[in-house]
Amino acid sequence: MDSEIKEEIPVHEEFILCCGVETQVLKCGPWTDLINNQSGTRPKLLIFIIPGNPGFSPLYVPFAKALYSTTKRRFPVWIISHAGHALAPRGKKVLKSSEDPNAEEIKDIYGLHGQVEHKLAFLRTQVPKEMKLVVIGHSIGSYFSLEILKHAPELPVIHAILLFPTIERISESPKGKFATPLLCWLRYALYVPCYLLLKPWPEKIKSLMTRMVLQMMDIPREFLCLNMLEPFCLVNAAYLGSQEMREVVKRDNETIKEHLPKLIFYYGTTDNWCPKEYYDDMKKDFPEGDIRLCEKKIPHAFIFDFFQEMADMVADWLKDDLSKM
Known part of the structure; x- marks a missing residue:
């Protein structure tokens, strides 16, 4: 994709108070408020990206644009x-979200199950019910x-695309074996130095450091990831990671079987979070499923380096459904 074309694509940043928590939403395209937009130009479908952990949304902007x-x-x-x-x-305005009348108070919202409820609350309050x-x-x-x-089977999800899916046995994976003791047992020892070292830094210093890191990783800097150096965010990411290691163990075969026609799985041959044997097991258990394997040596954080290639691939997978919209 031509770099000038990419720069022309509008990306709107919002902070919404969802379930009482500040939530960053990056919106690619001219539509910002879908609920109140009742015009005939309102799109019929929304593509909704849920990041990995840590969920720093700006890192996914190149993929979203592509x-x-x-x-x-x-x-x-x-x-x-x-x-x-x-x-x-x-100084950034935080928008208030309308409340879901069916929602209950979310316990442990920064944990694994709380994060699921957080996404459900957002979709129910920020996206029109009839929108695919x-x-x-x-x-x-x-x-x-x-x-x-x-x-939420009532949500009109026509496809769920699972890229490098950590949906089972995370702690048994090569990376998981290393991360489990760090996140489950040693993370408390990291909290104090994290706060002592990073909390006093002025925002200008954090901005400079973030720019240097993103430049070294060759990641576009349209939206700075200042949260990469925010102790509160790093602690929550580590907490979520600890629950992933403990609770994402057994694959949810019942849900996969029920929704299999909607699902596309994409594994990597060299992914140390969900190794190829997990792909082999999926193919064996669901031979009729759309389960794919990337033969290239793409890292788990593929989104940073292969965003255009992945966008082309995803668009190709969706072309038949999107042509009907």
């Missing part, structure tokens, strides 16, 4: 942050996508 462009700019592409993984900058949904989950976002299908 996907929006590849689908001919017909459908908005939104990226949501996880609860507690984003804080609004000083394509949910794209990356890493643990794939687990959340399955949970959305399980707990």
Whole structure:
């Protein structure tokens, strides 16, 4: 994709108070308020991206832009942050979300199950009920996508695309074996130095450090990830990670079987969070499912380096359904 075209694509940043928690939403395309937009130009479908952990939404902007462009700019592409993984900058207006009348108070909202309820509350209050949904989950976002299908069958999800899906046996994976003791047992020891070292830094210093990190990783800097250096967000990311290691163990075969026609799984040959043997097991258990394997050596955080290639692939998977919209 031509870089000038990518720059022309509008991306709107909002902070919404969802379930009492500041939530960053990056909206690709001209549509911002879908609920109150009753015009005939309102799109019929929303592409909804759920990040991995840590859920720093700005890192997914290049992928969202590429996907929006590849689908001919017909459908908005939104990226949501996880609860507690984003804080609004000083002076930034935080919008209040309408309450879901059927919602109950979310306990442990920064934990695994609380994050699922957080996404459900957002979809129920911010997206028109009749609007079709394509949910794209990356890493643990794939687990959340399955949970959305399980707990909210009334949502009009036509497809759920699970990219590098960490939906089972995370702690047994090569990366999980290393991360489990760090996140489950040693994370408390990291909290104090994290706060002592990062909390006193002025925002200008955090901004400079973030720019340097993103530049080294060759990641576009349209929206700064200041939350990468915010202790509150890092602690919540570690807490969520600890629950992932403990609770994402057994694959939810019942939900997969029930929604299999809607699901597309995409595994990597060199992914140390969900290794190829997990792909082999999925193919064996669901031979009729749309379960794919990337033969290239794409890292688990593929979104940073292969966003255009992935956007083209996802658009191709969806082309038949999108052509009917």
